[in-house]
Amino acid sequence: MHILKYNMCMRTDLSHLKKKAISLRLEGNSYGYIKKTLGLKSKGTISAWFKGLVIPEATKKKLEKNNLIAIKRGLLSFNTDRTARIKVENEVTYEKGSSAIPKNLNKRDLLLIGTALYWAEGTKSVNKTSPAFSFSNSDPKMIKACMRFIREVLCIDEKDIGGGIHVYPTTDTEAARKFWATVTGIPATKFYVITQISRSSQGIRENKLPNGTLHVRVSKRLTFFKMKGMIAGLIKNFEI
Numbered sequence: 001m002h003i004l005k006y007n008m009c010m011r012t013d014l015s016h017l018k019k020k021a022i023s024l025r026l027e028g029n030s031y032g033y034i035k036k037t038l039g040l041k042s043k044g045t046i047s048a049w050f051k052g053l054v055i056p057e058a059t060k061k062k063l064e065k066n067n068l069i070a071i072k073r074g075l076l077s078f079n080t081d082r083t084a085r086i087k088v089e090n091e092v093t094y095e096k097g098s099s100a101i102p103k104n105l106n107k108r109d110l111l112l113i114g115t116a117l118y119w120a121e122g123t124k125s126v127n128k129t130s131p132a133f134s135f136s137n138s139d140p141k142m143i144k145a146c147m148r149f150i151r152e153v154l155c156i157d158e159k160d161i162g163g164g165i166h167v168y169p170t171t172d173t174e175a176a177r178k179f180w181a182t183v184t185g186i187p188a189t190k191f192y193v194i195t196q197i198s199r200s201s202q203g204i205r206e207n208k209l210p211n212g213t214l215h216v217r218v219s220k221r222l223t224f225f226k227m228k229g230m231i232a233g234l235i236k237n238f239e240i
Contacts, residue, residue: 017038017040018049020038021034021038021040021046021049021050022049022050022053024037024038025050025053025055025059026053026055026056026059027059027062028059028062028063028066029066030063030066030067030070031043031046031047034046107152107153110148110149110152110153111149111153111230112234113145113149114145114146114148114149114150114153114154115227115230115231115233115234116234117135117142117145117146117149118133118135118146118149118227118230118231119231119234119235121135121136121137121142122134122135122136122227123135123136124228124231126224130219130221131221131224131225132217132218132219132220132221132223132224133150133154133216133217133218133220133223133224133227134215134216134217134218135215135216136166136213136214136215136216137213137214138209138211138212138213138214140179140180140183140211143180143183143184143214143216144183144184146216147183147184147185147216150216150218154218154223154226156218156220156223160218160219160220161186161190161216161217161218162186162190162191162217162218162219163180163184163186163190163191163192163214163215163216163217164191164192164193164194164214164215164217165177165180165191165192165193165194165211165212165213165214165215166193166194166195166196166212166213166215167193167194167195167196167211167212168195168196168209168212169195171195171209171210171211171212172210173193175210175211176193176210176211176212177191177193179211180211180214183214184214184216186216
C-alpha cells in the first residue's frame, strides 16, 4: 500500500515537472536550460515530454534566435581558447628556436653568417675602377652582425672601414649619424650622407626608416674579391 502511494506521488511530481517543462519550452527556452532549471538528469525525459508538442511560429523564431546566440557564444569561447593555445605554442616554439642557436658564436659561425649576409645584401657586381666591399641595410642588428664579421673574421683595420647613410628629406641627418656611429663603432665624421628624393621615397613615412639606410664600405680591392670567393665556396655546398 505504501509502495503504491509512493508511486502515485512520483507520477504527480513528474506531471508537475512536465507541465513546467512544456511551459518553459513554449516560452522559447532550450532543452539545456529547461533541464538545468528543473533539475532533471536526462534530456531524454524532456524529449519524450515534448513529443508531438506544437510550437507556435513566434516561439520557433525565438528558439532559432537563441540557438544562434548559443552557437556564437560557443564559437567565441572556442576562438578565445584557440587563440590562447596558439599564443602559448608560438612562445614555446620561439624559445626552442632561440635556444637552438649558441649564445657565444665562434669565428667559424661568424664566417658562415657573414658570408651568407653578404651573399644576400652585399654588392657583388665588379666596379672596374674601385671594387670594394659594400654592405647595405636599415636593420641595426644586421649591421652589428656585419661589423663583427668585418672586424673578427676579415680582420679589417679601422682606418679602412667607412660608410654612408642614405636618408630621406624628413630625416634628422645629425641624429642618423650619431645613431649609426653608436651601432657600428665608426666615427660619425666618416659617414657621408646622401638624401634620396624619388617617387618611391616620397611614399615612405618619416617613422618607418627614421635613421635611413646604412652602407658599410671597406675600400680594399682584395677584400671584395675574397668575399666573392667565400660566396662561391658557400654556394658549392648547395650545388646539385
